[in-house]
Amino acid sequence: MNALTRWDPFRELDELQKRFSTLLGRTPVKTNGEQQEALTVAEWAPVVDIVEDDNQYVITAELPGLQKEDIKVGIQNDVLTMSGERKYEKEEKDKKFHRVERAYGSFSRRFTIPENSDGEKVSAEFKDGILHVHLPKTETVKPKQIEVAVG
Template identity: 40%
Template sequence: MLPKRTQKGLSPFRGIDSLQDEMNRLFNDFFSPDERLLGEMEFTPSIDISENKNEIVVKADLPGMEEKDIDVSIAGDLLTIKGERKEEKEEKEEDYYRRERVYGSFSRQITLPKHIKREDVKAKFKNGVLKITLPKSEDYKEKEVKIELEK
């Protein structure tokens, strides 16, 4: 038997059923977002950044968005991805039992290395994924340099 929380303190008696109920509540609270906070959540797209010898590639997941709602720019050494995921509004009233989809404006900034050919950057948006290709300048492309070990 484990102590049970009561309004006046802990009780030394607790059945296995109440322990199971408490465990279920803890798991549900941990794995389910609080509905009161969902209205305050912001939409932040997930991104992947990869690199090969010729370019850096940034991919951002932007499901449910349209090309016209996305803005990509470079200023100085910052790549900025901005956009807005708009909420679908219908005329009829709906009662929600659970609402987890998040809407709103977002802005993600990524610091770029100095060796990017900014004039040749390309961006494509297809099937909810934004792909930005940032070519490296010729003088920076990976060159193998042999480093001698000191004795």
């Protein structure tokens, strides 16, 4: 005997969303029975660039409208976390808003640091709405050539 399966028109869309989330490196999590990306836990997420050179990794985040005091950067268990909050502007009673597109509230971004980086020497600087997090690379031991003597 064949069992009947209830058709859910959104099941295929949910599966597609899971695949895109996996492709983008975001972890789907379940909250209240609904699946959401871990990135959506925060109210907004700043865009970042991650650049590598011979000596370090640099994470650059756009954080317009924030002050230095609104931002926290830390490393724990090889995960670098940037978090903060963009405070809501005071509502003015005599103004009528037609559109509000700027994001407000808290954010959090997390990045697993590479094995060849030194989390103990991480530094951060914030200027003109741009956060730069510098993560130095560890010193690599270069192989030593030993000359074999004939004798």
